[in-house]
Amino acid sequence: xxxxxxxxxxxxxxxxxxxxxxxxxxxxxxxxxxxxxxxxxxxxxxxxxxxxxxxxxxxxxxxxxxxxxxxxxxxxxxxxxxxxxxxxxxxxxxxxxxxxxxxxx
Numbered sequence: 747x748x749x750x751x752x753x754x755x756x757x758x759x760x761x762x763x764x765x766x767x768x769x770x771x772x773x774x775x776x777x778x779x780x781x782x783x784x785x786x787x788x789x790x791x792x793x794x795x796x797x798x799x800x801x802x803x804x805x806x807x808x809x810x811x812x813x814x815x816x817x818x819x820x821x822x823x824x825x826x827x828x829x830x831x832x833x834x835x836x837x838x839x840x841x842x843x844x845x846x847x848x849x850x851x
Contacts, residue, residue, distance in 0.1 A: 747773035747790055761802050765812065768795040788822040796844060805850070812844040 749771030755763040774787040798812020817839045826832050 747771040747792065749792075755800065758799070763800045763802070763808075764797070765800050765810070766795070766797045767812075767814075769793070786822060786824050788820050791819045791821075793817050796842075798844060800848070807850070808848045810844065810846045810848060814842045814844050816840065816842070 749769060751767055751769035753765050753767040755765050758764050770793045771791070773790045775790060776787045794814055794816030796812045796814030798810060798814075800808040800810045802808050817837065820836045822834045824832050824834070
């Protein structure tokens, strides 16, 4: 899966900024069962966002802490034994605690 993330920083102090972000990513996966390939790929998508605080020990590095939420969707179309198209769609969502760092070039 690949996709963009947009993040906006709001100054909070000399070394800290509040951030808000939104993202989306898309991709697909093919499955293989007992030597037989599945011709119908599963389409994947994820949408999410979050907010948090970024601490800047210097101007090129930030340590980020935040809270995010996201929705993950997996959609697959197959053909049943009667040659009818069948669509399966699984949706998962959740909240995450995010901790990371960013290097700015």
